[in-house]
Amino acid sequence: MLKKLFCLTLISVFFLPSLALAKTKQSITLLLYNGKVFSADEKGTIYEAVAVDGEKIVAVGNSKDLRAKYKAKQAIDLKGKFVTPGFNDAHIHFGSVGTALLRVDLNGSKTLAEAKRRIAEKIKELPKGAWVLGRGWDHTLWNNKLPTRADLDDIAPDNPVFLQRVDGHISWSNSLAFKLANITKDTKAPEGGEIVYDKNGEPEGVLKETAQGLVGRVVPKTTQAEFAKGLELALEEAKKFGLTSVQSGGDFGAIPLYQKLLEQDKLTVRAAIWQNFETPVETLKKQRSDFQALKLNPSHLKLGILKGYMDGTLGSRTAAMLEPFSDDPKNKGIPRRPAEEMIKMIVERDAAGFQMGLHAIGDRANRIALDGFEMAKNKRPKEKTETVKLGGNVAQTTSTLYVYDKRHRIEHAQVVAPSDFNRFAELGVIASMQPTHAITDKRWAPARLGEYRSLGAYAWNTFMSNKVHIAFGTDAPVEPLNTYLTLYAAVSRQDISGNPTNGWLPQEKLSMEDAIRNYTYESAFAEFSEKEKGTIEVGKYADLVVHSKDLLTIPHKEVLNTRPTHTIFNGKIIYEMK
Ligand SMILES: [Zn+2]
Structure with a gap:
């Protein structure tokens, strides 16, 4: 009897495939098909389709199978488009990206005159006495000549100025800023820093490394409101570039802002926030336990490395x-x-x-x-040997209790x-x-x-x-x-x-496959998250980017003109190219 029933079932599946499958189609939230889905797994496997339900990837494979198996709330025909995991920036200062978007941007100023023009523009927007802040200048584009405070005094007689070099390791200020900071001929540079002097022994306007703090400490702190505005701008920027995870330095003090964004469902990147290596160990431990007490979902917001210099x-x-x-x-x-x-x-x-x-x-x-x-x-410690009592018998086990x-x-x-x-x-x-x-x-x-x-x-x-x-x-x-x-x-x-x-040094160039994997899987590995993100595999978070061009086949130059057509974060489409 049982055997007969089995045969009957087989036959009906065989003869009535559409009916049988229609009944068994599984509901999911999102299906991407007819694409070129680069998984970034160890072998660099390429699929045609990826099925997402809720936050996670539930299947990868070919379009026909996945379309037959799933009924998706939203299905997108990729028409051959290239898909990768979302990018993970393993070293970014995400909050500063935001505040930089609010300040003078000197990046790419090809001449001192151009930098001065941009600074003067900003000063027009500011009241007398307000600080002019910004960054991005690079004297290696200006015949390697460091700028001076005299260069700023004519355009900023009434506003103190503090502008960091593109690398953040040198600052450039005007005379008013030096006056407010009390920097004179006799000021000594702190350890690990340098004050640049002119030929008369007067401070010339540039401070290196830790000496930047001489002016830095009198610069008013970024307000919470400014920082929050900046973070929102940075998140918008991230979407446009398919960036779905950030490991961020300089944002420890901004954790409450990140937390608020997370609670409002607006944190569209997974963030690992760094602590400061210089902080005393006991304080670091306290910060860690305080953070754990917040009981946040670590896939969205967690502590990362101790960043030191x-x-x-x-x-x-x-x-x-x-x-x-x-x-x-x-x-x-x-x-x-x-x-x-x-x-x-x-x-x-x-x-x-x-x-x-x-x-x-x-x-x-x-x-x-x-x-x-x-x-x-x-x-x-190499390993720890423990003596354990097992039902009256004494057994020795060796365990690794240390990570x-x-x-x-x-x-x-x-x-x-x-x-x-x-x-x-x-x-x-x-x-x-x-x-x-x-x-x-x-x-x-x-x-x-x-x-x-x-x-x-x-x-x-x-x-x-x-x-x-x-x-x-x-x-x-x-x-x-x-x-x-x-x-x-x-x-x-x-x-x-x-x-x-x-x-x-062309011998150090990488293949596009390796470059993508380093930017996704390896970045996740560097924050202990490679089991939950970084590749397009079943069970991982659906952080995906659909690209306007096939990065694996276009000439290098074309990579610069590629952009996401869709950025998907946590299973949701958060950006679509207009
Ligand atoms: Zn850095």
């Missing part, structure tokens, strides 16, 4: 080098603090269970960070000594890198580094062949938040005008 930047010649700069033979840069002190802090924070991300540009800075991580690793998978990171990892690449892999240290830095810095990096050291600079391919995890980001607002510019830089190593022809 080993050195400055190459552009400002404040990166800590093993040997002097090739174009400044007496200068080896400025380490933030003595190596022993730094290493001690690293070990202490590792033992307290924190993941660290240390800004290191120069080869010396990178080496000290690696030394610190190595020391921390060696000091961890060894710390995934410490070096932020930027720009110039690395040849013998140190391998150490990243051995210590499991992630290189958190920003491809756009390479195409900006190539104008002067070879002069700073010389030919030999340049070989270890922005060396993505060398890292990858050494089996080092690389996470990609932008460091915005230092570089634009533009995700396509990042991909373009990674695959071409050319500036936006296409120079040099074959790319700077």
Whole structure:
């Protein structure tokens, strides 16, 4: 009897497929089909379709199967369009992206005159006495001549000015700002900083590294209202570039604002907010437990790395080098603090269970960070043996109660000594890198580094062949938040005008597949989230980007003109190209 029934069922399915399937079609919220869906999984699998229900991906496969299986509230015929996971910026200052959108933007000012024009425009909008704030100037575009306060005094006699260089490591102010900050001939620079003087020994207007704080401390703090407005602008910007996750520095104080956006269902990126490495360990622990007490959904808002600084930047010649700069033979840069002190802090924070991300540009800075991580690793207890009573019998078990998978990171990892690449892999240290830095810095990096050291600079391919995890980001607002510019830089190593022809140090170019994976899966790995996002696989959050062009087949130049036609976050379409 049973057998008969079974046969009957088989026959009916066989002869009445449409009826049978219509009955069994599963309801889902979103189906994308007829596309080229690059999963960014380990093998780089490409599918035609992806099915989403609620927040998550429920199926991937070919269009015919998925359309037969699912009944979607919204189904989109992609007509061959290219789809990737949403991008994850592993190193961004998201709040500053927002506030920068409210201030003077000097990015790309090709001459001092152009910068002055933009500043003067802003001053027209401001009342007398109000601070003029902004960033983005770059003296390497101005014949390498640092600007002075005299350059600002004629256009800003009544408004104090504080403008940071594109890298945030040098500031430029006018005489009024120096007066308010009480900076005179006799002012001494704090440790790790420098005041630039003119030939008469007067402060000339420029402050480097920690000396920026001399003026910085008298600048009025960004108000909560300004910051909130900025964050909303930054979220709009992120949508337009398919950015669905941010790992953000400088936003610890803004957690209540992020929390509010999350509660209002307006936080359209998953955010990992960094703590400050410099904060005393006990305070860091307190911050961590206070945050946990908020009981927020960590897939949307969580704490990320402790961000610390080993050195400055190459552009400002404040990166800590093993040997002097090739174009400044007496200068080896400025380490933030003595190596022993730094290493001690690293070990202490590792033992307290924190993941660290240390800004290191120069080869010396990178080496000290690696030394610190190595020391921390060696000091961890190897394993813990426990004696457990099991039903009267005494058994010994060995368990690992400590998280060894710390995934410490070096932020930027720009110039690395040849013998140190391998150490990243051995210590499991992630290189958190920003491809756009390479195409900006190539104008002067070879002069700073010389030919030999340049070989270890922005060396993505060398890292990858050494089996080092690389996470990609932008460091915005230092570089634009533009995700396509990042991909373009990674695959071409050319500036936006296409120079040099074959790319700077072309052996370090990446394939588009690797560039996308570093910007999605590897960035997720760098924040311990690779199991829930970063690829297009069943069970992961549906953070997806449909692109206007097929990134895998177009010429490099065309990558710059690609944009999302749809950005999907947490299963919802949050942006559609008009
Ligand atoms: Zn940064």
